[in-house]
Each structure stands twice: as structure tokens, then as C-alpha cells.
Amino acid sequence: MILLVGLGNPDKKYQNTRHNIGFRIIDNFAQENNFPEFRLSPKFKAETSEGNLNGKKILLAKPQTFMNESGKSVKILSNFSNTTRTVLVVIHDDIDLPLGKIKVSENRGSAGHKGVQSIIDELKTKNFLRFRIGIKTKQSDGTVYQCEDFVLQKFTKEEEKILKEIIKKTCKAIDIVIKQGIEKAMAEYNKS
Numbered sequence: 001m002i003l004l005v006g007l008g009n010p011d012k013k014y015q016n017t018r019h020n021i022g023f024r025i026i027d028n029f030a031q032e033n034n035f036p037e038f039r040l041s042p043k044f045k046a047e048t049s050e051g052n053l054n055g056k057k058i059l060l061a062k063p064q065t066f067m068n069e070s071g072k073s074v075k076i077l078s079n080f081s082n083t084t085r086t087v088l089v090v091i092h093d094d095i096d097l098p099l100g101k102i103k104v105s106e107n108r109g110s111a112g113h114k115g116v117q118s119i120i121d122e123l124k125t126k127n128f129l130r131f132r133i134g135i136k137t138k139q140s141d142g143t144v145y146q147c148e149d150f151v152l153q154k155f156t157k158e159e160e161k162i163l164k165e166i167i168k169k170t171c172k173a174i175d176i177v178i179k180q181g182i183e184k185a186m187a188e189y190n191k192s
Contacts, residue, residue: 001057001081002178004029005046005074007092007115010064016154018135021163022091023062025133029171030060038062044080045073054179070115071122078123088128089177091170092116097134100162102170104177104186105130129182131170 006026007019014020030038030049038047038060046061059081063073078088092115097103107127110117120126137159155163169189176185 001059001086002089003059003061003077003081003086004089004174005061005063005070005077005091007067007070007090008062009067010062014152017152018093018095018155019067019152021093021133021135021166024163025091025131025167025170025174026060026062028167029174032171035060040064044076046077048077053175056178058178067115067118069118071118071120074119075122087177087182089131089174090116090119090128091131091133091174093135094132095136097132098136099134099159100166101134102166102173102189103132103134104173104182104189105132106182106186129177131173133166133170 004026006022006024008014008021008023009017009019027038033051033053035049035051035058038049041048044061045065046063049060051058051060059077061073061077063070065073074088074090078086092113094103094111094113096111106129108130109126110120116130119128173185173189176188
């Protein structure tokens with residue numbers, strides 16, 4: 001089984017913010033691959049959708065615990081699907097990467113991302129695959145934002161155009177993980 005978790009915040013006011021890029025990618029992936037509609041699952045503290053791709057069972061999840069407590073939901077989901085062959089893949093924003101950049105990482109620390117740190121703390125391991133989606137932009141007026149303020153901003157119209165490509169590219173990378181494996185995706189998407 002592959003457990004694909006997109007990180008974000010559940011409240012509608014966060015819907016198109018930088019921090020919710022994980023939710024947007026999971027939604028797009030589900031739509032492209034004809035997954036059933038997401039349903040709220042109180043026992044998982046997440047919205048979930050299940051399907052099969054390339055002969056593999058896939059569980060898509062969007063934790064509804066708010067970003068900084070994502071680990072609570074991911075732990076329950078991981079325990080539910082706990083087989084030695086389950087692959088956990090987490091998709092999240094990364095303020096250290098420029099907008100448009102994707103990095104595929106495995107077995108790394110959180111680099112200050114509180115949602116990822118929550119998952120590491122709850123699972124007591126950092127041994128899972130991550131799609132880090134760049135959200136960093138240059139401010140034309142030289143404004144420096146506090147991290148918390150910046151990640152809760154909505155994308156501009158110009159950034160939304162770039163974002164469509166990022167979402168498409170990330171869905172393709174997820175597809176590569178499912179069909180060809182992690183190493184192939186890392187080789188393809190971690191080029192400098």
C-alpha cells in the first residue's frame with residue numbers, strides 16, 4: 001500500500017494559501033486518476049480517498065488536525081495501514097525552495113516545518129518519502145515576511161500560473177514513484 005498524505009489546514013480561509021499546497025496536489029492527483037470523492041473519516045482525523053493504480057492500493061489523505069498537529073492523523077493512518085510494505089509519502093510546502101522547484105527527499109529532518117516535525121515526533125522516525133514543494137518568492141519591494149505570515153498568504157495571480165505547472169509536475173512525480181519507484185523519481189526531480 002502507498003499512503004499519500006498532503007499537508008494543509010482544513011478551514012476554508014486557508015484554502016489557497018501557500019501552506020495548503022499539499023492539499024491542492026492531493027486533490028489534483030485524485031481527480032487525474034479518477035479516485036472517489038474525499039470523505040471525512042473521523043477515526044483517521046482526515047479526509048480520505050482510496051483507489052488502485054498500477055496494481056497497488058493507494059490511500060490518499062488530507063489531515064484535518066491543522067498543520068502543526070498533522071502527525072496525529074498520520075500516526076493513526078500509518079497504524080491502520082501498518083504492513084511492512086506500506087510506503088508513506090508526505091507532500092508539503094517548503095519555504096526554503098523557490099517557487100516552481102520540487103525536491104524528493106527521504107529520511108531527512110523537518111528543516112523547521114512544523115507539520116513534518118509533528119509527523120516525525122508521532123511516528124518516532126523520519127524514514128518516509130517527502131515531496132517538498134517550493135513556495136519562496138522574491139518580494140519586489142524587499143519586504144521580509146515572518147515565516148508564519150508568509151505561509152498563510154494566498155498565491156498571487158502570477159504565482160497561480162506557475163503553481164498549475166508545479167501541481168502537474170508533482171502529480172507526474174508521484175506517478176513515477178508508484179510505477180517506477182522512489183529512486184527513479186529522485187533522479188528525475190532532484191536535478192539542480
